Amino acid sequence: xEMLNAVFVAPFVDMFTxxxxxxxxxxxxxxxxxxxxxxxxxxxxxxxxxxVFNFAQGVLALFAALTLVGLMTGTIxxxxxxxxALALPIWLAVIATGGVxxxxxxxxxxxxxxxxxxxxEIIMFMSTIGLAFVLEGVGDMMWGSDVKALDVGIPSGSxxxxxxxxxxxxxxxxxxxxxxxxxxxxFFQKTxxxxxxxxxxxxxxxxxxxxxxxxxxxxxxxxxxGLVALVAGIMWGSKSGVQFSLSLIALKALPVxxxxxxxxxxxxxxxxxxxxxxxxxxEVYWGPLVNGAIENWFAYVLALLxxxxxxxxxxxxxxxxxx
Amino acid sequence: xxxxxxxxxxxxxxADQAIFPIFQDRMFILGWLIVAFIAVPxxxxxxxxxxxxIPFLVFxxxxxxxxILVGYCGQISLGTGGFMAVGAFxxxxxxxxxxxxxxxxxxxxxxxxxxxxxxxxxxPSLRIKGFYLAVATLAAQFFLIWMFNKFGWFVNYSPSGxxxxxxxxxxxxxxxxxxxxxxxxYYLALGFTVxxxxxxxxxxxxxxxxxxxxxxxxxxxxxxxxxxxxxxxLKAFAVSSFFIGVAGALxxxxxxxxxxxxxxxxxxxxxxxxxxxxxxxxxxxxxxxGAAFIVLLPIFLTNLFVGELGFSALTAKHLEITIFGAxxxxxxxxxxxxxxxxxxxxxxxxxIWPFPH
Amino acid sequence: xxxxxxxxxxxxxVLLNVEDxxxxxxxxKAIRGVSFNILKGEIRAIIGxxxxxxxxxxxxxxxxxxxxxxxxxxxxxxxxxxxxxxxxKQGIARTFQNVALFKxxxxxxxxxxxxxxxxxxxxxxxxxxxxxxxxxxxxxxxQEVVERKVVExxxxxxxxxxxxxxxxxxxxxxxxxxxxxxxxxxxxxxxLLLDEPMAGMNLExxxxxxxxxxxxxxxxxxxxxxxxxxxGVVMDLSDRVVVLNYGEKIADGTPNEVSANQDVxxxxxxxx
Numbered sequence: 001x002e003m004l005n006a007v008f009v010a011p012f013v014d015m016f017t018x019x020x021x022x023x024x025x026x027x028x029x030x031x032x033x034x035x036x037x038x039x040x041x042x043x044x045x046x047x048x049x050x051x052v053f054n055f056a057q058g059v060l061a062l063f064a065a066l067t068l069v070g071l072m073t074g075t076i077x078x079x080x081x082x083x084x085a086l087a088l089p090i091w092l093a094v095i096a097t098g099g100v101x102x103x104x105x106x107x108x109x110x111x112x113x114x115x116x117x118x119x120x121e122i123i124m125f126m127s128t129i130g131l132a133f134v135l136e137g138v139g140d141m142m143w144g145s146d147v148k149a150l151d152v153g154i155p156s157g158s159x160x161x162x163x164x165x166x167x168x169x170x171x172x173x174x175x176x177x178x179x180x181x182x183x184x185x186x187f188f189q190k191t192x193x194x195x196x197x198x199x200x201x202x203x204x205x206x207x208x209x210x211x212x213x214x215x216x217x218x219x220x221x222x223x224x225x226g227l228v229a230l231v232a233g234i235m236w237g238s239k240s241g242v243q244f245s246l247s248l249i250a251l252k253a254l255p256v257x258x259x260x261x262x263x264x265x266x267x268x269x270x271x272x273x274x275x276x277x278x279x280x281x282x283e284v285y286w287g288p289l290v291n292g293a294i295e296n297w298f299a300y301v302l303a304l305l306x307x308x309x310x311x312x313x314x315x316x317x318x319x320x321x322x323x
Numbered sequence: 324x325x326x327x328x329x330x331x332x333x334x335x336x337x338a339d340q341a342i343f344p345i346f347q348d349r350m351f352i353l354g355w356l357i358v359a360f361i362a363v364p365x366x367x368x369x370x371x372x373x374x375x376x377i378p379f380l381v382f383x384x385x386x387x388x389x390x391i392l393v394g395y396c397g398q399i400s401l402g403t404g405g406f407m408a409v410g411a412f413x414x415x416x417x418x419x420x421x422x423x424x425x426x427x428x429x430x431x432x433x434x435x436x437x438x439x440x441x442x443x444x445x446x447p448s449l450r451i452k453g454f455y456l457a458v459a460t461l462a463a464q465f466f467l468i469w470m471f472n473k474f475g476w477f478v479n480y481s482p483s484g485x486x487x488x489x490x491x492x493x494x495x496x497x498x499x500x501x502x503x504x505x506x507x508x509y510y511l512a513l514g515f516t517v518x519x520x521x522x523x524x525x526x527x528x529x530x531x532x533x534x535x536x537x538x539x540x541x542x543x544x545x546x547x548x549x550x551x552x553x554x555x556x557l558k559a560f561a562v563s564s565f566f567i568g569v570a571g572a573l574x575x576x577x578x579x580x581x582x583x584x585x586x587x588x589x590x591x592x593x594x595x596x597x598x599x600x601x602x603x604x605x606x607x608x609x610x611x612x613g614a615a616f617i618v619l620l621p622i623f624l625t626n627l628f629v630g631e632l633g634f635s636a637l638t639a640k641h642l643e644i645t646i647f648g649a650x651x652x653x654x655x656x657x658x659x660x661x662x663x664x665x666x667x668x669x670x671x672x673x674x675i676w677p678f679p680h
Numbered sequence: 681x682x683x684x685x686x687x688x689x690x691x692x693x694v695l696l697n698v699e700d701x702x703x704x705x706x707x708x709k710a711i712r713g714v715s716f717n718i719l720k721g722e723i724r725a726i727i728g729x730x731x732x733x734x735x736x737x738x739x740x741x742x743x744x745x746x747x748x749x750x751x752x753x754x755x756x757x758x759x760x761x762x763x764x765x766x767x768x769k770q771g772i773a774r775t776f777q778n779v780a781l782f783k784x785x786x787x788x789x790x791x792x793x794x795x796x797x798x799x800x801x802x803x804x805x806x807x808x809x810x811x812x813x814x815x816x817x818x819x820x821x822x823q824e825v826v827e828r829k830v831v832e833x834x835x836x837x838x839x840x841x842x843x844x845x846x847x848x849x850x851x852x853x854x855x856x857x858x859x860x861x862x863x864x865x866x867x868x869x870x871x872l873l874l875d876e877p878m879a880g881m882n883l884e885x886x887x888x889x890x891x892x893x894x895x896x897x898x899x900x901x902x903x904x905x906x907x908x909x910x911x912g913v914v915m916d917l918s919d920r921v922v923v924l925n926y927g928e929k930i931a932d933g934t935p936n937e938v939s940a941n942q943d944v945x946x947x948x949x950x951x952x
Contacts, residue, residue: 053454053457111652112652112656115656115657116655116656119655119659120659121453121454122393122397122399122453123655123659125399125454125457126596126600126651126655127651127652127655127656129593129596129597129648129651130647130648130649130650130651130652130655131648131652132648133644133645133647133648133651134644134645134648134649134652135648136644136645136648137641137642137643137644137645137646137647137648138641138645140641140644141638141641141642141645145637145641248589251461251589254458254461255458255461255462257458258455258458258459262454290473291473291474292473293469293472293473294469296465296466296468296469297462297465297466297469300458300459300461300462300465300466301462301466303458303459303462304447304459304462307447307450307451307455307459308447308450308451311450311451311455
């Protein structure tokens with residue numbers, strides 16, 4: 001009885017007794033969710049356009065954040081030293097990092113994707129694990145592996161509404177994410193390259209046959225994913241410092257994808273928010289029952305249970321198997 | 324001239340279906356067994372046992388286990404570390420709570436427990452395929468490690484959270500814990516590895532293996548010719564997890580002697596996946612090659628960078644990670660079927676050597 | 681595989697009866713109210729223009745697709761939903777329009793997979809068998825030899841001895857089709873469904889394939905339903921033909937009846 005009470009009654013009583021705290025937990029979860037969404041978004045872009053399950057998306061965000069911090073502090077690559085004379089202003093550093101991400105996309109197409117074109121999906125997937133290792137190693141060697149603070153001038157601080165403490169940073173994060181999603185929507189629907197991307201996503205062979213250059217498309221989509229990773233890296237880095245754990249946290253984007261479906265942009269967003277809120281609420285209200293830290297696995301188990309009932313995700317297309 | 328099957332005529336199906344039908348292959352395997360059982364113990368130093376040989380055996384077994392699931396049955400798993408942890412912690416609980424149980428049974432039962440856990444986490448594979456399944460296995464990875472970390476029962480409430488194997492004997496020879504001779508621990512690992520590898524080889528070339536490969540190559544067609552998908556996949560999960568569990572138990576009992584749950588984190592899962600890829604998906608002998616490669620590479624690189632070139636340990640580590648990743652990409656691009664395929668191609672060339680046309 | 685006494689006799693006994701089958705994917709109706717039957721021992725052709733629902737019909741028969749409406753009676757037993765491995769167990773085998781072989785395996789192993797449904801059922805038996813095969817002793821070893829003999833007979837029958845140990849991915853298309861037929865035969869089916877067995881073949885290969893189909897039907901009494909676009913082949917091989925168009929049955933009868941049918945001529949020539 002006592003156990004049933006602890007599991008099914010007490011947490012809800014808590015929520016209603018201290019609604020302000022509950023709202024704060026929700027907000028915290030939403031913020032984490034936005035981060036997950038951002039990583040998942042880059043992932044969906046690549047999966048949609050090339051069918052590659054890009055395991056390196058999280059490390060891509062880490063790499064972008066490392067590069068940004070390095071440029072802002074004037075770090076000389078591979079030397080562990082920095083010269084303040086080389087330090088770039090924020091706006092220039094962000095643009096330069098964007099350039100680096102595009103260059104990286106080009107390199108990835110050249111070195112990783114092109115030699116592997118037409119390989120089985122599992123092989124492509126594993127090569128992106130290799131890519132994650134390379135990026136991690138190179139990023140650490142270039143910019144150093146210590147934890148770095150990142151401040152791009154997003155306002156911090158907090159204010160209170162009806163007894164609920166709201167972080168200004170979180171509002172900014174949500175705002176920036178919303179702007180980016182809107183931008184991507186326009187990009188996909190209205191621009192020529194966006195249409196080409198959708199065509200490639202539907203059918204590689206057919207897209208090739210009507211003269212859409214696959215090579216360019218891949219560079220384009222990896223560039224966009226790289227830029228999305230940059231935004232994710234900035235948000236996450238500003239919040240909790242740039243460090244390796246960022247790429248591990250980014251693994252959480254995977255259950256998000258399962259929830260949202262591998263090919264759906266709205267799915268990535270909503271999935272991210274559900275996972276973010278779900279795991280925070282579970283941690284705060286049910287975590288103490290089992291010694292805490294259930295955030296480590298809650299997202300994955302939630303995704304797993306979800307899969308049992310809806311294998312194609314919330315917004316994924318239903319798969320008709322043919323033979 | 325050395326590797327030929329000319330003149331070796333098979334007069335019965337059973338001879339043609341023997342485990343190593345070609346004479347030279349039999350000699351080759353025999354040679355390796357002699358080296359492993361006789362030559363190595365005579366020559367190797369303690370450093371060799373502890374740094375190279377025993378980990379090589381343990382990881383070979385884990386790689387073989389994962390290869391059964393990924394390489395033969397086509398089900399991706401990123402939960403190997405978690406399953407090894409189940410093996411290790413089961414061995415610990417058995418060894419400390421049932422001290423009269425022989426270490427051989429401790430390890431076997433640990434494998435069986437892991438097999439059960441594997442079946443449990445394999446159940447979703449009926450409905451989930453490919454990458455979705457890979458993510459689902461992450462659930463196993465994170466959940467299991469969390470469980471061993473958070474519940475004192477698994478570590479007999481030791482405050483440090485780490486487990487240590489008590490000294491145990493086989494026929495009066497101590498084979499576990501730091502007090503045991505490395506040679507004895509080596510034999511323990513070797514015995515399990517050789518026997519299980521032979522069983523695996525038999526399994527994958529028999530009906531079970533054919534059902535696995537059918538599911539891997541085309542699951543829909545497999546079902547249409549009468550192969551039950553769930554039963555077949557669960558068999559793969561069970562056998563694979565058994566191997567990985569035994570590997571985990573050996574990791575703990577024959578190799579490290581002590582362990583914490585964090586030793587079995589997701590990086591271990593990736594490492595073993597790399598061993599599978601580099602060795603060759605769907606190859607028993609490849610599992611050994613992949614394990615050897617990944618066990619030896621960091622040792623070689625560390626010696627090179629730190630010992631020869633004088634880099635700092637941290638830089639060397641980063642370089643190592645980079646090279647690791649680059650090698651994975653390189654291998655996948657050049658030979659997606661890994662070292663095993665290279666070896667097979669070499670054998671095929673040898674067969675027609677010196678007249679290739 | 682054992683040759684039956686007094687072969688090539690169509691008894692009139694109905695082996696399979698499909699009644700009022702309708703199948704749709706979302707809004708698309710693939711099959712609308714189709715009924716026909718297959719008699720024991722006959723060669724039954726299913727023809728029709730592309731997209732007529734022929735392959736979907738085969739998929740319904742062997743349980744891969746589940747029709748929204750209609751009844752299927754096989755060997756006197758009516759079933760609603762059935763998984764395809766159960767259909768296999770009951771003696772329905774098939775080949776596929778796009779070859780669906782296990783590419784990573786040799787010809788021999790592909791044929792051996794056809795024998796897998798002869799394994800013992802039940803968790804306990806399966807586990808025991810698996811362990812026996814792992815140690816490869818006694819009954820397991822004998823079983824392998826027995827299965828191998830059966831498969832070798834099929835290899836002889838299909839004249840593919842030379843490619844026994846070649847990975848099927850390396851074989852030319854025509855041979856792959858033949859191996860696929862072999863895998864289906866290895867299942868010792870009562871009803872064999874062939875989806876365009878001669879697609880993409882040259883004249884000689886078609887000749888070989890026709891011979892195999894006739895021999896199979898003739899010597900072993902296997903009932904065969906086949907989809908084929910080559911009208912010459914259909915006319916020569918089949919006892920009865922059913923014609924589908926846009927998911928509906930437009931004709932059913934002997935090859936001669938069907939080829940004289942005005943609806944069929946219209947469907948093929950595109951007259952509306």
